[in-house]
Amino acid sequence: MNIKFDFRTKLLVIVLTMSLVAVLTSDILIYTLLGVLSVYLIIQGFGRQTIKYLIVCGVFIVLRLISGGQGITILMPEMFLFMVLRILMMVMAAQPVIGMPPGEVVAVFKKIHAPDGIALPVTFMLRFFPTVRSEFSDVFASLRLRKLLSWKHPLDAMEYIVTPVIFRSSRIAEELAASAESRGISNPGKHTCRRKIEFQKRDWIMCVIAVCVTVLYFVLERTVA
Amino acid sequence: MGNEKSTGNKYTVKDAAVIGIFCAVMFVVFMVYSTLTGASLFYSMIFNAAGAALILAPFYVYMCMKVGKHGPALVYNIMWAIVAGLMMGPFMIPWFLGGGIIAELSMCGKNAYHDIKRVSISWVITALVRAAHGMSEIWFFRDAFLATGVSEQQVQVQTQYYTDPKYVILSLVVTAILAVLGCMISNKLIVKHFRKSGAIK
Amino acid sequence: MENFKTRRSVIQFEDVSFEYPGAETESIHHIDLDVKEGEFLVLTGGSGCGKTTLTRLINGLAEQFYEGTMKGRITLLGRSISEYPLYEIGKKVGSIFQDPRSQFFASITEDEIAFGCENYGVPYEELDGRVSNAIKRINGDMLRGKEIYPMSSGEKQKIAVASVNAVNPEIYVFDEPSANLDMYSVEALKNLMRELKSEGHTIIVAEHRLYYLTGLADRFLYMENGSIKEEWTPEELLSMPEAKRQNIGIRAADLRHIEVDIPSRKETDVTLEVKGLAFSYRNHPVFHDISFQAYAGDLIAIIGHNGIGKTTLSNILCGMQKEKAGQILYNGKDVPKGRRKNFAYFVMQNTDCQLFGDSVEEELLLNGKGSTQEQRDDLLKMYGLFEWKERHPATLSGGQKQRLTLAVSDWIDTPILILDEPTSGLDYKNMLRISEHLKALAQKGKTILIITHDYEFAAMTCNRVLHFIDEGHAETFPLQGSLPRLYSCLMCQ
Numbered sequence: 001m002n003i004k005f006d007f008r009t010k011l012l013v014i015v016l017t018m019s020l021v022a023v024l025t026s027d028i029l030i031y032t033l034l035g036v037l038s039v040y041l042i043i044q045g046f047g048r049q050t051i052k053y054l055i056v057c058g059v060f061i062v063l064r065l066i067s068g069g070q071g072i073t074i075l076m077p078e079m080f081l082f083m084v085l086r087i088l089m090m091v092m093a094a095q096p097v098i099g100m101p102p103g104e105v106v107a108v109f110k111k112i113h114a115p116d117g118i119a120l121p122v123t124f125m126l127r128f129f130p131t132v133r134s135e136f137s138d139v140f141a142s143l144r145l146r147k148l149l150s151w152k153h154p155l156d157a158m159e160y161i162v163t164p165v166i167f168r169s170s171r172i173a174e175e176l177a178a179s180a181e182s183r184g185i186s187n188p189g190k191h192t193c194r195r196k197i198e199f200q201k202r203d204w205i206m207c208v209i210a211v212c213v214t215v216l217y218f219v220l221e222r223t224v225a
Numbered sequence: 226m227g228n229e230k231s232t233g234n235k236y237t238v239k240d241a242a243v244i245g246i247f248c249a250v251m252f253v254v255f256m257v258y259s260t261l262t263g264a265s266l267f268y269s270m271i272f273n274a275a276g277a278a279l280i281l282a283p284f285y286v287y288m289c290m291k292v293g294k295h296g297p298a299l300v301y302n303i304m305w306a307i308v309a310g311l312m313m314g315p316f317m318i319p320w321f322l323g324g325g326i327i328a329e330l331s332m333c334g335k336n337a338y339h340d341i342k343r344v345s346i347s348w349v350i351t352a353l354v355r356a357a358h359g360m361s362e363i364w365f366f367r368d369a370f371l372a373t374g375v376s377e378q379q380v381q382v383q384t385q386y387y388t389d390p391k392y393v394i395l396s397l398v399v400t401a402i403l404a405v406l407g408c409m410i411s412n413k414l415i416v417k418h419f420r421k422s423g424a425i426k
Numbered sequence: 427m428e429n430f431k432t433r434r435s436v437i438q439f440e441d442v443s444f445e446y447p448g449a450e451t452e453s454i455h456h457i458d459l460d461v462k463e464g465e466f467l468v469l470t471g472g473s474g475c476g477k478t479t480l481t482r483l484i485n486g487l488a489e490q491f492y493e494g495t496m497k498g499r500i501t502l503l504g505r506s507i508s509e510y511p512l513y514e515i516g517k518k519v520g521s522i523f524q525d526p527r528s529q530f531f532a533s534i535t536e537d538e539i540a541f542g543c544e545n546y547g548v549p550y551e552e553l554d555g556r557v558s559n560a561i562k563r564i565n566g567d568m569l570r571g572k573e574i575y576p577m578s579s580g581e582k583q584k585i586a587v588a589s590v591n592a593v594n595p596e597i598y599v600f601d602e603p604s605a606n607l608d609m610y611s612v613e614a615l616k617n618l619m620r621e622l623k624s625e626g627h628t629i630i631v632a633e634h635r636l637y638y639l640t641g642l643a644d645r646f647l648y649m650e651n652g653s654i655k656e657e658w659t660p661e662e663l664l665s666m667p668e669a670k671r672q673n674i675g676i677r678a679a680d681l682r683h684i685e686v687d688i689p690s691r692k693e694t695d696v697t698l699e700v701k702g703l704a705f706s707y708r709n710h711p712v713f714h715d716i717s718f719q720a721y722a723g724d725l726i727a728i729i730g731h732n733g734i735g736k737t738t739l740s741n742i743l744c745g746m747q748k749e750k751a752g753q754i755l756y757n758g759k760d761v762p763k764g765r766r767k768n769f770a771y772f773v774m775q776n777t778d779c780q781l782f783g784d785s786v787e788e789e790l791l792l793n794g795k796g797s798t799q800e801q802r803d804d805l806l807k808m809y810g811l812f813e814w815k816e817r818h819p820a821t822l823s824g825g826q827k828q829r830l831t832l833a834v835s836d837w838i839d840t841p842i843l844i845l846d847e848p849t850s851g852l853d854y855k856n857m858l859r860i861s862e863h864l865k866a867l868a869q870k871g872k873t874i875l876i877i878t879h880d881y882e883f884a885a886m887t888c889n890r891v892l893h894f895i896d897e898g899h900a901e902t903f904p905l906q907g908s909l910p911r912l913y914s915c916l917m918c919q
Contacts, residue, residue: 018314022365025372077383078375083366087313094311103537117236121300122307124245125252127531130575132253138779141746145767146793146838148782155410160782162283163418167820168778169246170291170424172528177242179529182485182521183589184545185238187513194540194553239491417784422818423448 002045007108009203009210010096013040016214017093021086026224029217030085031061036213037092044096053092060085102126107195120185124176128169139164240292247288248304251281274359275400278352282407283414285351289344290415290425297338298347299329302354313362320361324354339426341415345408352404356397360387430462430644435501436597436628437461437484442498444479444488453479454652457498461630466623468639469632471649472675472853473825477632478524480649481599483507484630486515503596517546520590524602524851526582530589535561535569538585542593560588564618578732580611587618598622600631604638605851608732608879609916612638634853636679637882640664648674675855678882681913686885688906695722696758697873698743698770698842703752705738712738716752716900718892720842722871725864726902727884729877729915730894736877740844743875744770756842770842773835775850777827781819786811786830789819794837809833810859824851832860836867843867844875849883861887881916885909 017037024030034057041050064081091098100108105126109119139161143149149157255277262276289297302325309317328350337343363384371380385392419425439459445452454476461467469477482488489496490512500507503518510518523529532538539557548556561570564584574582583603590598600619604612616638623629623642633639636646640660648656656674658666663679671678678684696719704714712735720726728736741747743754745766753760756769774780783789790802806812809829814822819830828848835843845864849857857880864887868874875892878884884891885905893915894900905912 014311015315018316022369023372025369025374079363079366079370079380079383082370082373083362086366086369087362090314091312097311101537102531102533106532116241117296117300118303120238120241121245121248121304123531124242125249125304127533128246128249129253130533131527132250135776135779136253138774138776141741141772142774142780143782144746145744145771146780146782146834147767148792158280158283158410159414163414164779164782165250166284166287166414166419167422167424168776169250170243170287171778173242173246174239175523175525175528176246176531177237177239178487178491179521179523180242180531181238181491181512182487182516182519183542183593184513184516187516187545187547190547192544192547192550192553194536194544194550194557196550418818418820421784422820424820 001043003043003202005044005096005206006197006199006203007097007100007104008199009206012207013210014090014093014097016210018090020214020217021089024217024221026221027064029220029224030089033217034089034092037089041092041095046095046099049095049099050092053088053095057085057088060088104195104197107193107197110191110193111197124173127176128172131172135168136161136165236294236296240294240296243288243291244297244300247284248301251284251301252304252308254281254284272396272399274352274356275396275403277355278348278400278404279407279410282348282404283411285348286341286344286408286411286415287419287425289338289347290419293338293426295329295332295338298332298351299325301325302328302351305355309358313358314365316365317358317361320358321354324351328354341408341412345405348408349401349404352400353397356400360393363387430465433462433464435460436463436503437630438499438501439483440499440501442483442496442500444483444494444496446479446492446494449494452652453494454483454649457654459647459654461628463628464623464626465645466619466629466643467631468636468643468646469630469649470634470636470646470676471655472855473823473851475649476652477649478601479652481521481601481630481632484597485519485521485599486510486512487521513545516542516595517593518595519597519599520593520595522583522586522590522598522600522603524605526579526586526606529586530574530582533573533575535566535572535574535585538574539589539592542589546593556592560592563591563621564588565614578608578611579606580608580614580732583607583611583615584618587615591622595627597628597630600629600633602633602851603631604633604635609881610731610918613917616642634851635677635882636663637677637681640679648676650674672854672858675853677854677857681881684882684885684909686909688885688889696720697722697724697756699753699755699758700743701753701755703739703742703754704750705735705742705747706750707738711897713894713897713900714751715898716894718900718902720873720875722841722873723868724890725868725874725876725888726890726892727876727878727888727905727912728892728894729879729884729912730900734894734896736894737846740772740846740875740877743842743844744772746772767840769840770844771835771838771840772844773831773846773848775846777824777831778820780831780834781827784818785816786819786822787815789830789834790837793834797837805833805836808863810856825853825856828852829856829860832863841871842873842875844877846877847879848876849878849880857883858886879916881913884912884916891915 020033038050038054060081067078067081106123109122143160148160258277258280259273262273302321306318306321309321328347331347331350332338332343367380371377415425439457442457443452443455469480471477479488483500486507488494530538531541536557539560540553543553543556561567564587566584566588569581574585603615607615619629619642631639640663643660646658646663647654668685698720701717703716705712730736738747742749743766745763748763761769781789783792786806787802803812806815809832811826811829811833814826819827822830848860861883864874876888888905890902890904891912892900892902903911
């Protein structure tokens with residue numbers, strides 16, 4: 001399934017989830033909320049990510065069961081386990097926003113009339129994210145081939161890793177900016193967008209459901225606690 | 226923005242590209258570093274920000290000096306605010322935004338962005354803001370955790386490393402020291418590589 | 427050939443000189459040029475001759491983006507170019523740059539193609555039509571809705587053209603568009619250019635590789651040291667004596683007439699043997715059951731279409747990646763992954779990521795603390811880098827960086843050397859230099875594997891070909907007497 005919601009709907013879900021995880025104390029409610037969030041993600045086509053999140057959550061749930069309220073050694077006190085599970089749920093709620101295609105993010109920024117000072121760097125940032133890893137991995141591969149990486153000289157290693165990455169990033173920044181300028185990015189007139197950002201019927205439905213679920217959980221929390 | 230020459234202090238598309246791309250690099254480095262050092266260990270969270278202050282410094286310093294005008298410190302913190310707001314709850318946004326404004330204010334005056342000392346100061350502020358945000362999370366979840374039935378005292382024991390002034394100060398001091406150290410290393414790189422090659426004036 | 431004399435001028439240069447900020451000398455000086463409507467112009471010449479700068483003057487980037495100083499006057503469509511803001515020039519002059527990896531913004535094809543139109547405020551109702559049209563023009567239906575980042579350079583280049591096309595400028599400027607493309611994609615690019623020309627667009631191309639332009643261009647301008655030295659028609663270029671062409675240092679205009687002297691194959695010691703090699707990436711098989719042998723003195727061209735695993739094979743050979751199955755024998759011995767880098771060195775395509783020193787000489791010193799000054803100077807002289815030895819590697823041109831990474835590989839001196847596209851963006855003289863040097867290394871007994879889609883270079887340099895046909899098949903054949911076969915392998919996809 002792949003239902004697309006408006007970004008405002010997604011933001012509402014984040015805020016509601018956050019307010020819930022901040023007050024829910026009952027484990028059962030937390031675990032069922034996990035299920036509700038999974039459904040929310042799956043209908044938007046985030047099946048794979050949902051499985052990953054559930055596995056990580058599962059690990060922490062098991063850790064909590066093992067610890068039985070005592071925490072596991074000094075490294076993982078009970079409150080840490082308590083917090084991580086809740087932070088994970090907030091990240092799950094944020095997944096649809098994090099996973100928005102960059103084109104749509106740019107459209108949203110245009111829609112809300114974000115100042116260029118923020119909107120432009122965000123555009124470039126989203127563009128560069130997927131390539132960062134490959135830029136670094138080339139540098140590491142080359143360093144390994146030339147046998148220049150050594151733990152004995154951490155400062156040299158830092159220099160060798162950081163310098164080429166900075167040069168490369170800086171060059172890409174310049175070339176991208178040149179390409180953007182030659183395609184009119186700084187045109188002062190009106191910019192349009194091929195992606196329409198609209199609050200549709202399904203968004204209304206989703207918002208109503210989200211609010212109802214939240215209210216329900218609040219009520220349950222009162223009665224259970 | 227077409228007439229860059231007449232508006233030497235205006236923020237150009239080139240500057241936006243530098244800031245955006247270096248933010249992307251810093252985010253990725255931070256995420257990889259956090260997974261490697263095990264953000265899963267409660268106490269490593271205290272020093273997570275400290276380590277990040279060291280390894281991210283060269284990118285930050287380069288970004289600031291390459292742009293060479295007002296904006297990078299603020300925009301960088303706004304980016305963090307957006308990401309932190311999404312991942313850890315919107316209550317993080319004012320925290321980072323405030324930090325960004327302070328960091329940018331510390332850069333007031335002409336040519337501050339070409340001065341390694343001034344850039345270092347703004348980096349220390351940025352690093353401290355990040356170091357302190359773990360504590361704000363504890364405050365956020367504290368009441369819910371108490372409501373599960375644990376005693377106030379137990380929470381105290383569990384969160385002492387975050388709330389005990391000794392540990393808080395230790396963590397902030399280490400962060401500040403590593404941030405300064407990071408900037409010193411960056412300055413070396415700037416002189417050795419980036420000024421020599423003309424990438425930075 | 428058409429007569430353009432009577433047509434209207436679209437671009438006029440009057441005594442134009444240009445200097446980049448911080449540069450010691452002018453990049454181009456005293457250029458006079460008149461480009462007529464619908465004309466197809468090719469700028470060629472060695473690295474650093476000023477052809478890229480000339481393209482940047484036409485698209486306005488030289489003055490308004492790189493912030494250099496211009497003298498003289500450029501008229502674009504009847505108005506002085508300095509009167510236009512940069513974004514206005516973008517509507518009239520569309521630019522396609524050298525590196526397709528660093529000119530796209532969006533992650534999905536359609537968003538990218540719409541980018542220019544969106545910036546110019548093309549109404550929403552019109553956008554989809556323009557995008558669809560542009561996609562049709564590049565024959566890119568299979569690229570619809572796809573992510574751009576994992577695409578091949580050829581596909582990215584197509585999208586770059588489509589994105590400019592959607593804005594529909596009068597003039598197109600290409601800066602070394604073929605540098606990162608395989609021959610099949612160059613053919614597609616050629617067809618696109620032909621179509622643009624037939625629609626009456628004015629086209630200016632700065633390029634080293636000329637073979638694909640002879641059937642298209644109206645004029646070739648040869649530049650040297652920042653000025654236009656000669657002008658040829660396609661016929662004049664094609665009939666140019668080989669000796670003159672090599673002397674002024676331009677790439678072959680006709681690939682069928684390359685004079686080569688293929689080194690004969692000596693079946694001496696087997697230095698490398700690959701048996702039943704398999705690799706898969708995230709459960710997608712990249713290749714399986716690949717086997718071949720290489721001898722001391724072999725110069726093998728590795729060819730095959732994009733994504734077939736040529737780079738992956740190289741990574742496995744030097745121990746950067748782990749094979750899924752199969753054996754790799756160096757001098758008859760099975761060598762585990764961790765020690766392969768002692769036998770094979772890989773020069774990657776991305777030169778920026780392989781240079782770490784703060785000067786050219788330091789770059790060599792990093793891997794040769796015990797070397798003498800004389801040894802270093804000799805090596806740098808051999809690669810034509812001696813005069814730059816104090817310079818920071820980042821300030822070198824693309825070709826110089828490429829030579830420096832090769833110099834480093836000499837220095838590390840493993841018995842097997844693997845190169846990934848060592849000639850992208852190299853002019854004739856530097857290509858020849860590298861070709862000669864690799865042959866000399868092979869003479870000394872090295873085994874050299876070269877991933878390449880450069881026919882001219884492969885024909886001049888290699889003695890054998892390793893052709894990846896598909897996932898499970900790779901063939902090797904000697905190049906002696908089978909140049910046409912190499913040509914057809916490179917042309918088909």
